[in-house]
Amino acid sequence: MLSRVADSLFWLSRYVERAENVARIIDVNAQLMLDLSPAKAEALSRQWLPVAACLGDETAFRARSRQTDAAAVTEFLVFDRSHPNSISGSLATARENARTVREQITTEMWEQLNRTYLWLMSKGARQAYERNSYEFFQRVKKSLQLFQGITDSLMMHGEGWDFIQMGRYLERADKTSRLLDDAFFLLPSDRNRPADVLPQWLSILRSCNARQAYQRLYAAVLEPVKVAHLLLLNENFPRSVVFCVGQLDHALRRVSGVGPGRYSNLAEKLSGRLLAELSYSAIEEFWVRGMHATVDELQTRLNEIGQAMVTTYIEPTAPAASAAPAGTLAAMPQ
Amino acid sequence: MADLAFLNQGITFTVYSDNQGTERIFPFDLVPRVIPAGEWQRIEAGLVQRITALNLFLHDIYHAQTILRDKVIPRSYVEGAKHFRPEFMGFNVPRNLYIHICGTDLVRDEQGTYLVLEDNARCPSGVSYVLENRSTLKRVFPRIFEAYGVRPVEHYADELLRLLQYIAPHGKPSPTVAVLTPGIHNSAYFEHSFLARQMGVEIVEGRDLVVQDDHVFMRTTKGLQPLDVVYRRIDDDFIDPRVFRPDSLLGVPGLVGAYRAGNVSLANSIGTGVADDKVMYYFVPRMIRYYLDQDPILPNVTTYLASEPDDRKFILEHLPELVVKSANEAGGYGMLVGPHSSTAEIEKFRRLIQADPRNFIAQPTLGLSRHPCLVDGRFEGRHVDLRPYVLYGERITIIPGGLTRVALRKGSLVVNSSQGGGSKDTWVLEGEE
Numbered sequence: 228m229l230s231r232v233a234d235s236l237f238w239l240s241r242y243v244e245r246a247e248n249v250a251r252i253i254d255v256n257a258q259l260m261l262d263l264s265p266a267k268a269e270a271l272s273r274q275w276l277p278v279a280a281c282l283g284d285e286t287a288f289r290a291r292s293r294q295t296d297a298a299a300v301t302e303f304l305v306f307d308r309s310h311p312n313s314i315s316g317s318l319a320t321a322r323e324n325a326r327t328v329r330e331q332i333t334t335e336m337w338e339q340l341n342r343t344y345l346w347l348m349s350k351g352a353r354q355a356y357e358r359n360s361y362e363f364f365q366r367v368k369k370s371l372q373l374f375q376g377i378t379d380s381l382m383m384h385g386e387g388w389d390f391i392q393m394g395r396y397l398e399r400a401d402k403t404s405r406l407l408d409d410a411f412f413l414l415p416s417d418r419n420r421p422a423d424v425l426p427q428w429l430s431i432l433r434s435c436n437a438r439q440a441y442q443r444l445y446a447a448v449l450e451p452v453k454v455a456h457l458l459l460l461n462e463n464f465p466r467s468v469v470f471c472v473g474q475l476d477h478a479l480r481r482v483s484g485v486g487p488g489r490y491s492n493l494a495e496k497l498s499g500r501l502l503a504e505l506s507y508s509a510i511e512e513f514w515v516r517g518m519h520a521t522v523d524e525l526q527t528r529l530n531e532i533g534q535a536m537v538t539t540y541i542e543p544t545a546p547a548a549s550a551a552p553a554g555t556l557a558a559m560p561q
Numbered sequence: 562m563a564d565l566a567f568l569n570q571g572i573t574f575t576v577y578s579d580n581q582g583t584e585r586i587f588p589f590d591l592v593p594r595v596i597p598a599g600e601w602q603r604i605e606a607g608l609v610q611r612i613t614a615l616n617l618f619l620h621d622i623y624h625a626q627t628i629l630r631d632k633v634i635p636r637s638y639v640e641g642a643k644h645f646r647p648e649f650m651g652f653n654v655p656r657n658l659y660i661h662i663c664g665t666d667l668v669r670d671e672q673g674t675y676l677v678l679e680d681n682a683r684c685p686s687g688v689s690y691v692l693e694n695r696s697t698l699k700r701v702f703p704r705i706f707e708a709y710g711v712r713p714v715e716h717y718a719d720e721l722l723r724l725l726q727y728i729a730p731h732g733k734p735s736p737t738v739a740v741l742t743p744g745i746h747n748s749a750y751f752e753h754s755f756l757a758r759q760m761g762v763e764i765v766e767g768r769d770l771v772v773q774d775d776h777v778f779m780r781t782t783k784g785l786q787p788l789d790v791v792y793r794r795i796d797d798d799f800i801d802p803r804v805f806r807p808d809s810l811l812g813v814p815g816l817v818g819a820y821r822a823g824n825v826s827l828a829n830s831i832g833t834g835v836a837d838d839k840v841m842y843y844f845v846p847r848m849i850r851y852y853l854d855q856d857p858i859l860p861n862v863t864t865y866l867a868s869e870p871d872d873r874k875f876i877l878e879h880l881p882e883l884v885v886k887s888a889n890e891a892g893g894y895g896m897l898v899g900p901h902s903s904t905a906e907i908e909k910f911r912r913l914i915q916a917d918p919r920n921f922i923a924q925p926t927l928g929l930s931r932h933p934c935l936v937d938g939r940f941e942g943r944h945v946d947l948r949p950y951v952l953y954g955e956r957i958t959i960i961p962g963g964l965t966r967v968a969l970r971k972g973s974l975v976v977n978s979s980q981g982g983g984s985k986d987t988w989v990l991e992g993e994e
Contacts, residue, residue: 228781228782229765229769229779229780229781229782230761230764230769230780230781230782231768231769231780233782259733277963326745327744327745330754330758330764386782390782482782515824540782541782542780543780543781543782543783543784543785544785545784545785
């Protein structure tokens with residue numbers, strides 16, 4: 228497959244995943260205000276900077292706006308096309324990438340993405356948002372989930388789909404780890420009083436679509452260490468970091484044909500190592516180290532995997548003949 | 562009629578889409594144009610004769626230049642042609658073929674005679690419409706195809722691929738072929754992608770290719786893959802910023818070096834644009850006589866060269882009756898249709914011609930043949946032309962028919978898609994009439 232095509236599929240997928248996560252995070256934060264006491268809600272709505280900060284977009288936001296209330300931050304994260312990580316900006320990038328590889332994706336994928344994009348750019352979307360933001364975000368999420376479903380059920384699960392998987396899970400791992408960081412930032416130093424931040428914790432679970440999963444696993448009592456376990460280490464929860472890294476690793480290995488336990492390039496080496504560490508760790512070990520440090524390191528390592536993927540597949544410099552045959556030369560015990 | 566109108570809507574297809582996602586449509590007329598077997602035989606023979614002569618001409622002017630030394634064509638016309646490439650003097654192209662893919666525009670005059678209007682010897686486009694129009698019409702009128710005996714066109718991509726493989730460097734067996742496109746913003750991108758899919762080869766952009774040690778590679782997820790034959794849909798000027806326009810972002814640095822070294826083949830070859838020059842067109846009948854010692858089967862339209870004093874005098878005196886064309890423009894741009902133009906436009910061309918006579922030719926305004934078309938639910942006559950596609954590989958093949966373009970604006974003589982033209986399917990019939 229042409230490197231340019233792989234690159235476009237990767238970013239197409241990554242930006243679709245990003246848009247969906249941003250929609251969910253804003254939606255949940257908007258609803259959170261309804262759960263708080265009027266005074267707290269009032270205070271929160273005046274100060275929405277943490278929402279932008281959680282997405283890593285605080286600097287970009289400050290450069291554009293002096294207001295930091297809910298309306299300004301939402302406007303920035305939903306409709307600001309000049310901001311590449313806003314929902315509009317993400318979808319524009321996703322669509323632009325899809326356009327360049329239209330012959331590689333199915334017609335249905337293109338139509339669904341294009342329809343979503345055109346709607347979001349329309350006056351109707353703005354009106355829908357102003358009429359009922361909950362309905363608006365529902366529609367954004369549903370449209371993008373439909374795209375993901377169409378992708379998985381109609382596209383050939385070949386190399387192109389593997390790059391789509393990489394984009395999706397790298398992005399999702401990043402967003403889940405950011406939310407985890409956010410949750411522990413909120414936790415008061417007196418850990419015996421988590422009740423004070425209960426609504427925020429619930430909203431973080433909801434931001435990851437994890438509330439029902441948590442209830443099923445642990446009943447209703449919210450305990451920080453269990454939340455951390457679910458979001459970081461639960462192998463069955465499709466938004467946990469370990470699940471995402473597992474899928475990412477799997478996709479990388481399908482492309483190269485190298486099985487688990489071995490590697491043929493830097494991306495596989497890094498993803499395999501991270502996956503092993505997550506799989507062979509207990510949550511208490513991270514707990515002792517501190518969640519913020521843990522998440523910080525996670526994000527660095529996810530970035531390194533992304534970089535290595537680019538070096539290996541997107542910017543090749545060696546003729547194919549001299550590339551290592553899969554799974555022989557460089558495969559060595561860890 | 563409602564059904565027909567619905568079909569008319571549903572079977573139009575995208576030429577390209579802009580940033581806002583609005584898509585431009587190349588209108589398709591449902592009424593096919595029918596060409597009887599005998600008529601087609603003559604066209605085919607004429608086209609074979611013409612491309613053979615053009616290839617001999619190109620080989621000659623890049624080598625011994627006998628046609629110039631024998632003064633059949635004035636030397637200054639060739640050497641002053643915008644697309645003549647003196648850098649390629651003495652260069653041997655694979656299999657001695659210059660024009661591999663040619664789109665020759667034909668029209669019929671009042672007597673019904675087919676005349677050659679122009680040769681497109683660089684990157685002729687439109688063949689994807691021929692194939693799409695046919696596949697659409699077969700869905701709409703399946704029974705008629707059986708009853709009439711319409712000759713198929715679907716093998717075009719096979720023939721094209723065979724031709725591209727044939728010109729591989731050093732006759733390499735199973736060479737890797739790719740279509741080189743300027744990218745998705747090009748108005749013909751749909752066609753580039755369509756042909757690549759039909760041939761089962763990669764569609765690449767300049768940035769997908771890299772040249773190392775005079776060999777061309779594609780950047781792929783499995784590393785750099787060698788590439789042998791490039792069906793390039795980028796003009797000479799943009800193909801290699803190191804050799805031609807340095808500001809070109811579309812091309813591949815080093816591609817021309819690899820081509821010169823004989824490690825990659827290009828279709829069409831570099832330097833064929835000189836045959837596109839409308840001044841050179843004037844001399845094609847002479848080329849046919851000179852190289853083949855035959856009379857041209859398909860005549861040219863009467864043409865006046867503004868650079869010849871007598872012709873220029875005639876042109877300037879008869880501007881309101883003539884069609885004036887720039888020597889090196891395509892797509893219906895840079896042209897004056899005298900009878901349909903204002904005095905101001907005519908005077909503008911008068912000044913242009915006087916300033917740069919080498920760049921202009923003139924032809925009488927033809928009473929182009931018309932063909933019934935479905936317009937707003939009724940049949941009306943519209944002017945048409947015909948562009949058959951000639952492939953020159955191991956042998957010369959022409960898919961029966963070609964692209965019939967229609968000037969959809971009533972009375973208009975301009976059929977180019979960028980100027981409000983449409984198209985219709987062209988049926989060449991089998992055997993006896």
